[in-house]
Amino acid sequence: MGSHVSRRDFLKTTAGSLATAGVMGRSRPAAAAGELVIVGWGGAHEESLKKAVYDPFTAATGVKIKQVSATNQLALLKAQVQNNNPEWDIVQPGSAWLWRGAQDGLYEKLDAGVVNRTEMYGPAVHSHGIAFEVYAVDIAYNSKRFATGSHPKNWAELWDLKRFPGRRTGPGWTPRDNFEAAVMAAGVPPAKVYPIDTKLAFAKLADIKPEMTWWQSGAQFAQLFSDEEVLLGYGWGARVVVLAREGKPLAVEVNQAILDQTFYAVSKISKNKDAAMKFITFASQTKPQAERPLLYPHGPTNRAAWAQLDAKARRDVVNYDLPGVLLRNPEWWVENETPLLEQWKKFLAT
DSSP states (O other): OOOOOOHHHHOOOSSSSSSOOOOOSOOOOOTTTEEEEEEEEEEEHHHHIIIHHHHHHHHHHHOOOEEEESSSSHHHHHHHHTTTTTOOEEEEEEEHHHHHHHHHHHHOOOOOOOSOOGGGOGGGGTTTEEEEEEEEEEEETTTSSSSSTTOOOOOHHTTOOOTTTEEEESSSSSSHHHHHHHHHTTTTOOOOOSOOHHHHHHHHHHHHHGGGGESSSSHHHHHHHHHHHSSSSEEEEHHHHHHHHHOOSSEEEEEEEEEEEEEEEEEEOOOOOHHHHHHHHHHHHHHHHHHHHHHHHOOSHHHHHHHHHHHHHTTTSSTTSSOOEEEOHHHHHHHHHHHHHHHHHHHHHH
16 A cells, blocks of 8 residues: 555544554464454453453354454554564554555555444544544552642643642653643644754753653552652553552543553454454444443543433543643654654763
8 A cells, every 4th residue: 555644644634434662472373263363452452342242242242352462453454464473353553654664555445335424523534544532641649649730730840840849750761741741841733843843842842851861661650659759750541540450549630631542453364354343343342341441440432422421420531521621632743753762862961
């Protein structure tokens, strides 16, 4: 494929339906007939999908789901496609990886009518994938040290080292999220974050760098807060919510949260494309989408599913329509991340 997938195609609304190191074991054969291999992110994230989506899909269709986990899904899928070695049927890329993989011809174009577009939030629908969850990089804080209401409520306040003293953390493996947070801390409103002023971002990040411990994985991010090695920071808010549900004195602030989505996309060389398309249709329906946030705090991409969540469930998840949030621009990152990553590594090393 190789042709550019424009941002306009990603976000346009038309009537009707839509016409870091890998973790992998030995090479696996393609899925057997009546089975789909779905690669995910492991842990509680995948356990919740099994209960809310995969097991009900198998019960309804007879098609079994084999779950595997990998961190660098894009690079591993690219190797499979290049070698014509299908190991996975469905992958779970974030928005930037969906964008890049579509450009590189790694995903199958979705069948017409695989979802009813009017039932989904607009950004969840792409020609090569359907988002099944929306999640956030939030401001996280120790609620024992900063009582709710007296915590940083925006990025500018998180950057205020005098008013809110304490060790902080942020993602060290990527400039993503760091840059968005930094320019908002400098006063750029969410609607004007892109294109990112990278010089401003680096300058603002330098202000808090002496107080930062940089996390390299979601597990490390959660552990830093769990062990109280940091009191403040930003990262995948769901990790903090899970700890809070377990009784840890932690909370998140969703104002100015940086939203992203995880998609289901079908491998270009899958041998089970029909079943994969049926799975995406099933996973996008209201019932599984409404049940999943009760098990894991990521928001639904189906409008009716969000409407079904009560106030308690909504408190722990994010939604596209929340005021003051920013939805990541994947096209900007696809075009800029590679050169910025080298600058980012140098920034951390000095």
